Amino acid sequence: MELRELKTFVTTAKLLSFTKAAKDLGYAQSTITNQIQALEQDLGTMLFERLGKQIKLTQDGEYLYTYADQILKLADEAKDLISNSLTPRGSLTIGTAESLCTYRLSEVFNSFRALYPKVELNIRFDTCCDYRTHLRKNTIDLAFLPDITCTENDLITHVLFDVPMAVIAAPNHPLAKMQQILPAHMNEQALILTEPGCSYRRLFESMLTQVGAKPASVLGVSSNEVIKRFVADGWGIGFLPYATVRQELAANRLLALPWQGPAFAITAQLLYHKEKWLSPALREFIKVTLEILKNTTGAGVE
Incomplete structure (x- = not known):
C-alpha cells in the first residue's frame, strides 16, 4: 500500500464519488479508478460496491477506512516533526x-x-x-x-461573541404597527426563513411551537439576500442576524419588529x-x- 493510494481511498470514501474525488485531488478520474483497483488487488478484496453511478464502502472498506485515516494523520504529523519547522504551510x-x-x-x-x-x-x-x-x-x-x-x-468549542437577531418585516406589514411582538403573533403569518437545518431557524420555530403558533406558510431560502428581498417585497416575516439587515433597516427598506419573546441566546x-x-x-x-x-x-x- 502506498500513501497516495490510501489518500485517494480515504478521499473517495468521504465523498462517495470517484468524480468528486478526482476533482478534489486534481487527478483524472481514470487515475482514481486505477489507484483504487491497485489497492483492492494488493489487499485481495473489494473496497467499494459499485451500483451504477453510486458507490458505497464494503465491510472491508469500512475496516480499512478507520486505519487509513489514522495512517494519513500520523504521516502528516511525522512529516511536520521531521521537517522541524513551525512555519505554517499547506x-x-x-x-x-x-x-x-x-x-x-x-x-x-x-x-x-x-x-x-x-x-x-x-x-x-x-x-x-x-x-x-x-x-x-x-x-x-x-x-x-x-x-x-x-x-x-x-x-472543542470556543464561544466568540453574542449574535443579536432580528425579526424583520416590510415597513407596511400589519405587525409593524404593534408595540411589542410575541411568538404567538406569528400564528397564521407567512414566514421567510433560512433553509431547514439552520440553527437559528430551529430555535425560532421551537419558540413558536411552544406557544402553539402555527404559521400560514414557511418558505425556506438558502440566501440571506433573497430572504431580505422577499421580506421587503411583503412576502412575509423573516428572521436573520442583525448584521445582515443593518443597512436595510437604516434605509427603511426593512423594519425590525419589537420582539418581546424569549431571548434568542x-x-x-x-x-x-x-x-x-x-x-x-x-x-x-x-x-x-x-x-x-x-x-x-x-x-x-x-
Whole structure:
C-alpha cells in the first residue's frame, strides 16, 4: 500500500464519488479508478460496491477506512516533526455561515493571510448541522457557527461573541404597527426563513411551537439576500442576524419588529474536533481568531 493510494481511498470514501474525488485531488478520474483497483488487488478484496453511478464502502472498506485515516494523520504529523519547522504551510478548509463570513470574519482572514501568506484558505458554506458532520468526517478543519452553545463532547468549542437577531418585516406589514411582538403573533403569518437545518431557524420555530403558533406558510431560502428581498417585497416575516439587515433597516427598506419573546441566546462559535491534529497552520489560525474575536461585542454588528 502506498500513501497516495490510501489518500485517494480515504478521499473517495468521504465523498462517495470517484468524480468528486478526482476533482478534489486534481487527478483524472481514470487515475482514481486505477489507484483504487491497485489497492483492492494488493489487499485481495473489494473496497467499494459499485451500483451504477453510486458507490458505497464494503465491510472491508469500512475496516480499512478507520486505519487509513489514522495512517494519513500520523504521516502528516511525522512529516511536520521531521521537517522541524513551525512555519505554517499547506491548506485549511473552513466551514462558516454566510452571515459570519460576510460581516465578522474578514479581519481574521486578512490578518492571518498577512502573517502566513503560504497557507491556502478554502472557505465553504453549508447548514450548521452539516458542519458538525464535516468535522467528524474530517472533511473540514474547523467551523464557525451562529448557534446556541455547543456542548457535544467530541467537539472543542470556543464561544466568540453574542449574535443579536432580528425579526424583520416590510415597513407596511400589519405587525409593524404593534408595540411589542410575541411568538404567538406569528400564528397564521407567512414566514421567510433560512433553509431547514439552520440553527437559528430551529430555535425560532421551537419558540413558536411552544406557544402553539402555527404559521400560514414557511418558505425556506438558502440566501440571506433573497430572504431580505422577499421580506421587503411583503412576502412575509423573516428572521436573520442583525448584521445582515443593518443597512436595510437604516434605509427603511426593512423594519425590525419589537420582539418581546424569549431571548434568542445565539452566539458565534469556533468548533473543531477534539481528536483533530492541530497542524502549525491550524494552531495559528485558531490563535489569530481568538485574539481578534474572543469576547468582542456583537451588539449592533451581528
